[in-house]
Amino acid sequence: MxxxxxxxxxxxxxxxxxxxxxxxxxxxxxxxxxxxxxxxxxxxxxxxxxxxxxxxxxxxxxxxxxxxxxxxxxxxxxxxxxxxxxEPTSDEIFKSDFLMHLYFSQDLPTEQVALFFKEEISRKEAKLATLQAQLATWLENGMTDRQQITFDYGIAYYTATLEVLKKAAKSIAS
The missing domain is CATH 1.10.10.10 (Winged helix-like DNA-binding domain superfamily/Winged helix DNA-binding domain)
Known part of the structure; x- marks a missing residue:
């Protein structure tokens, strides 16, 4: 559920x-x-x-x-x-407007696609920074070991996603 x-x-x-x-x-x-x-x-x-x-x-x-x-x-x-x-957990539901735009972007100019990448990288960097900035507050207010895993998961997700996005953005631009 x-x-x-x-x-x-x-x-x-x-x-x-x-x-x-x-x-x-x-x-x-x-x-x-x-x-x-x-x-x-x-x-x-x-x-x-x-x-x-x-x-x-x-x-x-x-x-x-x-x-x-x-x-x-x-x-x-x-x-x-x-x-x-x-209750048993459900599979993740992953939705990405960025990926949907990218998937169907074959007829768009490279500059437009590069802008999509710039926007998504900016959003992911902001979310990563927000998450990192909250750690001290969470620890201060009491964070369980299991809650720490959810934090680590978020850090790993944004870090890995940013790595892929930045590499792809460079290849699109060249």
């Missing part, structure tokens, strides 16, 4: 209570290299989880700011997450 947003949010809450903003931060920093989540998905998912009594919400009043909602996983939520995490 492929983990969806609801299971991922329950998994994040397994580690402690969080606000929606904090959940988004974890999704965008720690998980973004292997889980695609949008900010707009978080609150509707939390609302459904709350309606299903898998999480509870505590509202904290703040002066000069909007109220802050803190979400906590319930026993039922822990049971649902435990069931989901125990």
């Amino acid at each position: 492929s983990m969806k947003g609801r299971e991922v949010i329950l998994g994040i809450l397994q580690g402690g209570s969080h606000t929606g903003y904090e959940i988004n931060d974890i999704l965008q920093t720690r998980l973004s290299h292997f889980f695609d989540a949008t900010f707009g998905m978080i609150y509707p998912t939390l609302k459904k989880l709350e309606a299903e009594k898998l999480v509870t919400k505590q509202q904290i009043s703040q002066t000069d700011r909007p109220n802050k909602n803190i979400y906590t996983i319930t026993k039922a939520g822990q049971a649902a997450f435990s069931k989901a995490i125990s």
